[in-house]
Amino acid sequence: MPLFMDVHNGIPEGADAAAVAAAHKADLEVQDRYGVRYLNYWLDVDAGKIFCLVDAPDTASAYAVHREAHGLVADEIHPVLQG
Structure with a gap:
């Protein structure tokens, strides 16, 4: 499968490293x-x-995973070239 790097511009107010880790965990569950x-x-x-x-x-x-897992969809998604 292709690799992508998504970018979230702006950290939600009050979010810290623990909140981002929890969002990633939710992605893994979905x-x-x-x-x-x-x-x-x-x-x-x-x-x-x-x-x-x-x-x-x-x-x-x-996008669908982020949307379902926690609602914080990426602002940009870029293909990662593998060489």
Whole structure:
């Protein structure tokens, strides 16, 4: 499957590392329904961004997992070129 990096521009007010970890855990609980694997995430507090690396059949499936798991959909999703 293709790899994608999603980008969340802006950290929800009051969210901290524990909240982001809980959202990632919720993604893992939902991902099988969409044939998706959320592989890792990164929180950049200084930049106000969250990044998620996802193995998914398409961007719509990646969005669907976030939407169902916690409602915090990515602002951008970019294909990751593998070489």
